[in-house]
Amino acid sequence: xxxxxxxxxxxxxxxxxxxxxxxxxxxxxxxxxxxxxxxxxxxxxxxxxxxxxxxxxxxxxxxxxxxxxxxxxxxxxx
Amino acid sequence: xxxxxxxxxxxxxxxxxxxxxxxxxxxxxxxxxxxxxxxxxxxxxxxxxxxxxxxxxxxxxxxxxxxxxxxxxxxxxxxxxxxxxxxxxxxxxxxxxxxxxxxxxxxxxxxxxxxxxxxxxxxxxxxxxxxxxxxxxxxxxxxxxxxxxxxxxxxxxxxxxxxxxxxxxxxxxxxxxxxxxxxxxxxxxxxxxxxxxxxxxxxxxxxxxxxxxxxxxxxxxxxxxxxxxxxxxxxxxxxxxxxxxxxxxxxxxxxxxx
Numbered sequence: 001x002x003x004x005x006x007x008x009x010x011x012x013x014x015x016x017x018x019x020x021x022x023x024x025x026x027x028x029x030x031x032x033x034x035x036x037x038x039x040x041x042x043x044x045x046x047x048x049x050x051x052x053x054x055x056x057x058x059x060x061x062x063x064x065x066x067x068x069x070x071x072x073x074x075x076x077x078x
Numbered sequence: 079x080x081x082x083x084x085x086x087x088x089x090x091x092x093x094x095x096x097x098x099x100x101x102x103x104x105x106x107x108x109x110x111x112x113x114x115x116x117x118x119x120x121x122x123x124x125x126x127x128x129x130x131x132x133x134x135x136x137x138x139x140x141x142x143x144x145x146x147x148x149x150x151x152x153x154x155x156x157x158x159x160x161x162x163x164x165x166x167x168x169x170x171x172x173x174x175x176x177x178x179x180x181x182x183x184x185x186x187x188x189x190x191x192x193x194x195x196x197x198x199x200x201x202x203x204x205x206x207x208x209x210x211x212x213x214x215x216x217x218x219x220x221x222x223x224x225x226x227x228x229x230x231x232x233x234x235x236x237x238x239x240x241x242x243x244x245x246x247x248x249x250x251x252x253x254x255x256x257x258x259x260x261x262x263x264x265x266x267x268x269x270x271x272x273x274x275x276x277x278x279x280x281x282x283x284x285x286x287x288x289x290x291x292x293x294x295x296x297x298x299x300x301x302x303x304x305x306x307x308x309x310x311x312x313x314x315x316x317x318x319x320x321x322x323x324x325x326x327x328x329x330x331x332x333x334x335x336x
Contacts, residue, residue, distance in 0.1 A: 012291065013291065013295065014291040014294060014295070016287075016291070035287065038290065038291075038294055039287065039290055042286075042287065047285075047287050058163075058283070059163055059285070060285050060287075062287070
């Protein structure tokens with residue numbers, strides 16, 4: 001399954017702004033936010049700010065990089 | 079049974095008459111006790127154990143024969159879901175009897191653990207039964223305590239279901255401060271809250287990312303300072319307003335408000 005990423009700024013009310021919209025076949029399935037320095041040990045990770053449909057999670061994960069995030073999203077969609 | 083020695087690094091010593099004073103303070107924060115009742119509480123037989131942080135005291139499906147009284151440190155109730163997901167149900171500072179219900183509900187339906195290093199008193203169920211037979215007023219006091227416990231759950235359910243992340247954390251801070259204040263363990267809007275951001279998230283249904291953002295925002299707005307586990311509520315009015323905090327549900331005796 002191929003995902004398409006689109007860079008975007010998200011107003012999270014914090015310093016976490018750099019983000020990616022994640023599309024599958026033209027449908028928005030997730031919003032990933034790059035965690036800023038204020039998250040200390042988690043800084044630099046990508047956080048599932050929002051997931052839609054099967055990508056929704058009550059316990060949203062953090063990923064070391066965008067490849068790991070996309071693999072997880074693909075797994076949820078498969 | 080007491081927690082097996084193999085489960086926790088624990089030291090067992092006998093209680094002295096002053097050890098159980100936190101229980102007296104706790105019950106006196108929600109009801110009035112006579113001198114005789116106070117003395118009966120302080121004379122309860124108890125085994126004192128020192129436990130390390132993050133150790134289970136009693137587990138789901140256990141059949142405890144003692145109630146655990148927190149003398150120092152913090153404990154918490156929790157449930158575990160699949161993939162290790164944890165829901166924290168409540169936090170318990172000194173004076174609380176977090177598994178009092180085991181007196182009547184014989185099988186544990188959740189876990190109870192230490193959050194910090196703790197000094198705990200294990201009081202045999204039999205001693206509690208004897209106490210409440212001899213002193214019906216103490217039976218009523220313990221009943222009142224379990225009713226307040228239920229009121230706190232109603233408030234948490236309302237928060238998790240309907241409050242914003244900011245409101246939930248504000249509400250938690252107000253509640254924890256007032257609980258500590260009511261038993262003489264906090265004053266001037268300052269207290270020790272040894273919770274990690276993950277603990278707060280697991281209690282309030284939030285990710286630690288959201289907890290961290292909210293704490294930064296609270297600091298930025300000048301509502302709190304938080305250094306390590308030292309919480310100072312700088313602006314009680316604004317924080318309690320943000321959490322829609324109304325202390326009625328704690329049913330503290332008159333004068334026990336911030």
